[in-house]
Amino acid sequence: MRDPEPCRMNHTEEQTELTEEYKENEEMPEEEEKYHVKTGEKPLDHFQTKQKDLKQIRDKKSFTCPQCGESLTNEQSLQIHMRVHAGEKLFTCDQCGNFFLWASALKSHLRVHSKEKPHSCPICGNSFSLLNNLKAHQKIHTGVRDHMCFECEKTFITAGHLKWHERIHTGEKPYKCSHCDKRFSQTGDLKTHERIHTRERPYMCNQCGMSFKLKAQLKVHMGVHTGEKPFTCDQCGTSFAQSAKLKRHMRIHTGEKLHECDQCGKTFLWDSGLRSHLNAHLKEKPHSCSLCGKRFSHLQNLKQHQKRHMAIKEYMCFECEKTFFSFPELKQHKRIHTGEKPYKCSQCDKRFSHSETLKRHEKIHTGEKPYTCDHCGKTFRHEDQLKMHIRVHTGEKPYHCTACEKSFARSSSLHKHTKKNHSK
Incomplete structure (x- = not known):
């Protein structure tokens, strides 16, 4: 019978050899080795290294959006x-x-x-x-x-x-x-x-039921009901419900005329003014009054004109109860009560309540006399001056005295005559 001890001994020696060989040849898994603190390495250095290596791993495992190139950390986030x-x-x-x-x-x-x-x-x-x-x-x-x-x-x-x-x-x-x-x-x-x-309009006015696409549009609209006008002109004190309207209004004071006629070079404050002016070049007046035959470039102007035949004055001044055919006429009239003069001469300090009065005045500075008499060649600043002058040549006297039937070429002459001869 064999002695079992040598066999046991050999087996133990073999195990020891294998264990030592494993210790010598064993390599740590790559990821584990990265985070293993080596002898002599400071824990802080180890932490910084770990953070850096983790970032590199995340970068390797990142998921990139094919549309915009943004990188995300996992598939679910992508x-x-x-x-x-x-x-x-x-x-x-x-x-x-x-x-x-x-x-x-x-x-x-x-x-x-x-x-x-x-x-x-x-x-x-x-x-x-x-x-x-x-x-x-x-x-x-x-x-x-x-x-x-x-x-x-x-x-x-x-x-x-x-x-x-x-x-x-x-x-x-x-x-x-x-x-x-x-x-x-x-x-x-x-x-x-x-x-x-x-066509969604989610913002609805609780006063009148009108709906809007944008909240800002509803906010502006509410000014109609509240009367709130937070945007005030620092030149003349006129207030507006919208900043855009104040910006447009400021052109009156600055004299900025952005809209130019490509036919004659004349400039206008408003786009609407240019459009109306262009019809003067085209001579296009498609809308005709059925009562007097007068023609108009715009349908709105015809409707306004027809109110005069029907004597409809639907705009009233609450100060003096005077009535007007159109809102612009009422607006101009109100300046008598408020003293507002929004139109300032660009050459001097004079101010005017109407844009037409300003235009007449500015011709004094420019010396412009665009109206010429066909009979004698004399020139005038204003069209009404030319009309009065032409009566010298034609002998026309359209102003008649109702008391003595005497006629005059000018209304001022008739007024003087009436005051001198027929007033008591």
């Missing part, structure tokens, strides 16, 4: 991100039917219906639905703008505002209209655009 390009809106508001890309966006939106604004600013008292919105708002008071664009160095209060701004430089327009091929850099612009296709 799938969620792709909704931006696809326009896929999975979350629906059960109150108004609006769709949202994200559940968080729907949650925020629902506070619009509940009117819940639990977060209040301690400085100005403004309330917000979301804590993040309050924090962003508070930066307005502190002046903190810690997000900077590296292209133009412009700074922003929030990362969201910076992201929107950066699309100016990149040209990125991730939001595509579901009805046409137009693309937009911001969801708000897309939403507004899509109302062209859907």
Whole structure:
């Protein structure tokens, strides 16, 4: 019988050899070795190395959007991100039917219906639905703008505002209209655009029921009911409901005439003035009065003219109860009561209540005399002066005295005659 001990001994020696060989030849798994703290290495150095290597691993495993090139850390994030390009809106508001890309966006939106604004600013008292919105708002008071664009160095209060701004430089327009091929850099612009296709007008006036595409349009409209005119001219004090109307009005004071006739070079303050003037070149007057035969370039002018035949004066001054055929006539009349003179001469300090009076006055400075008599060649600044002058040649005396039937070429002459001879 064999002695079992040598066998046991051999086996033990063999095990020892194998164990030592494994210790000498064993290599740590690549990932494990990276994060193994080696002898003599400081823990801080190890932490920095670990962070750097983790970043490299994330970069290797990143998922890149084929549409805009943005990199995301996992496939799920990429799938969620792709909704931006696809326009896929999975979350629906059960109150108004609006769709949202994200559940968080729907949650925020629902506070619009509940009117819940639990977060209040301690400085100005403004309330917000979301804590993040309050924090962003508070930066307005502190002046903190810690997000900077590296292209133009412009700074922003929030990362969201910076992201929107950066699309100016990149040209990125991730939001595509579901009805046409137009693309937009911001969801708000897309939403507004899509109302062209859907004809949606979500903003309704609670006074008259009129609806609008934009909240800003409703705000402007409400001025009709409230009478609020927050935009005031610093030259003459006239107030307007809209900033655009104030801007147009300011041209009266600056004399800025942006609209030029390509036929004669004459310039106009308003586009409407140029359009009316162009008809003078075309001599086109398609609208005719059925009562007197007078013709007009615009249908609106004909309608206004016909009111004179019917003696309809629907515009009344509340100061003196005088009535007028048109609103512009009433507006001009009101300046008698207010003393308003919005038209200032560009050559001197004189001011006028009517634009036509200003035009007449300015010819004194320019020396312009555009009206010429065909009989003698004499020139005049104003058309009415030429008409009166022509009566010298024709002998016409259209002004008749009702008391003695004497006739005069001028109304002023008739007035003097009546005062001298027939007044008691």
